[in-house]
Amino acid sequence: METTVITNDDLAYAADAIRRGGLVAVPTDTVYGLAANGLNAEAVAKIYEVKGRPAIKPLILLVSDIEAAEVFCAEIPDAARKLAAAFWPGPLTIVLPHSDVVPDIVTAGGKTVGIRCPNHPKTLELLRLTGLPLAAPSANISDMPSPKSADAVLEYFDGVIDCVIDGGVTSLGFESTIVDLTSEPYKILRQGALPEEDIKRVLKA
Numbered sequence: 001m002e003t004t005v006i007t008n009d010d011l012a013y014a015a016d017a018i019r020r021g022g023l024v025a026v027p028t029d030t031v032y033g034l035a036a037n038g039l040n041a042e043a044v045a046k047i048y049e050v051k052g053r054p055a056i057k058p059l060i061l062l063v064s065d066i067e068a069a070e071v072f073c074a075e076i077p078d079a080a081r082k083l084a085a086a087f088w089p090g091p092l093t094i095v096l097p098h099s100d101v102v103p104d105i106v107t108a109g110g111k112t113v114g115i116r117c118p119n120h121p122k123t124l125e126l127l128r129l130t131g132l133p134l135a136a137p138s139a140n141i142s143d144m145p146s147p148k149s150a151d152a153v154l155e156y157f158d159g160v161i162d163c164v165i166d167g168g169v170t171s172l173g174f175e176s177t178i179v180d181l182t183s184e185p186y187k188i189l190r191q192g193a194l195p196e197e198d199i200k201r202v203l204k205a
């Protein structure tokens with residue numbers, strides 16, 4: 001297939017590709033993500049296929065805000081609301097128990113789901129246009145460096161994915177911090193762009 005590169009602000013084509021079950025690489029504040037409709041198991045399967053990602057590794061869902069996340073989580077504790085209010089859109093992924101709506105392939109059969117609202121105007125616009133959660137791991141072949149530009153995405157996936165939204169070079173350039181709120185106390189599963197001290201400060205307040 002031909003991979004369309006979208007350099008302007010018209011994201012209708014990308015939204016349509018997502019609705020049709022295609023793959024769209026999206027800019028975020030951290031690194032580029034490889035996005036599919038997070039409610040379409042077949043579309044999500046393509047992410048694993050093209051990345052060569054092991055089926056045991058769950059994907060995160062990008063959402064437009066914490067209200068949008070309510071459908072995908074069995075419950076949203078106060079701690080999650082506080083963290084989302086403080087750091088979304090931004091480089092924080094929150095792990096919560098998932099609801100029945102989330103396909104098993106997204107969570108790799110587990111009981112939890114990782115959710116994040118990314119800070120990039122184009123991907124926020126794509127979330128708004130589709131009204132869907134986007135399953136989106138980093139847009140690299142498994143075990144290769146995460147891409148920080150549309151050109152870097154094309155080096156991996158030109159001719160393989162439907163489109164790339166060019167949103168410039170990502171501002172942070174490394175991964176989100178992942179906090180698991182399914183246990184007390186919370187656990188940091190991945191140290192990323194948001195320092196743990198910031199999380200501690202908000203949860204104490």
Ligand code: AMP
Pocket residue numbers: 057058059060095107110112113114136137138175178189
């Ligand atoms: P990536 O988006 O490829 O940079 O990576 C997302 C990271 O989030 C991976 O390391 C996943 O294993 C991790 N992850 C996604 N969902 C969950 C979850 N439900 N519980 C724990 N870790 C998760």
Ligand code: MG
Pocket residue numbers: 137138146
């Ligand atoms: Mg990755």
